[in-house]
Amino acid sequence: MYKFLQNLSITDIAGTSNILPNLLHFLLTQQNKMSFLRCMTQMYFYMSITCCELYLLTVMAYDRYVAICDPFHYIHRMSKNHCDWLISAVYILGFLEPIGHIVLTSKLSYCNSHLIDHFFCDLIPLLKLSCSDTFNVEILTYIVGTLLTFNSFLLTLISYIYIISTILKIQSTHGRQKAFSTCASHLTCVIILYMTIFCLYVKPNTSYSLDRDKLFSLLYIVLVPLLNPLVYTMKNKQIIFALNKLSQQVKPLSFR
16 A cells, blocks of 8 residues: 555656746746647646546556455555556556647647746646647547546446445444544545546537636646545554644744
8 A cells, every 4th residue: 555655656746846836937937838749648647647646546546446445355456566567557557548648739820929827837728729630639538538538437436436335335334434534634635636637528519618627637737646645545443643742842932
């Protein structure tokens, strides 16, 4: 579990580092120009890191499924080699998936305007600027969204159906609470992430609102990486104990 949390932190840091420093530079210097290559690079890493986080949360759902539904085989099924293989698959799939989008998007013609009404290079605002046919990019987006993103959500949902079913079969209330507490943090992070992504990308084109999408993008880039460690920290008794111990050692200030 801690190995998965370590990689979740890596994806969160990488996601914010890809966009926020550049955004702060724009705000401080008012120099909002970016080369096309840099724009494509930023969009590629943004899409890759998002995919990695989706796949990683799916793997973590499987980890919680094995821990609760098959605890006697947990050490065998989630061995070090198995975890390393799963994490490697997360990054390989995550960084391969956006290549088709980047290649097709880079070949589009942008004759209407070169001004993106957004604070980073995202796929939908770029498609709005193109004066060429974007059908291939859109159909690829729907296919990838259906096969990969929806499948990740479906696998996570199936895992939690089995988890909740197993928890409900536990006789004692204390046992149910203890079992649920092991996956409550992960479930919270999954809900926050998928709600944000669905609000951003899973909607009809007629309901597209650029201002609303910029708000949800900002929430996803800033709020999700901020909430993930807080959610897991508040559920970790060792960290809470360490924080309480630290707070007791800090002496109150006295003014003279």
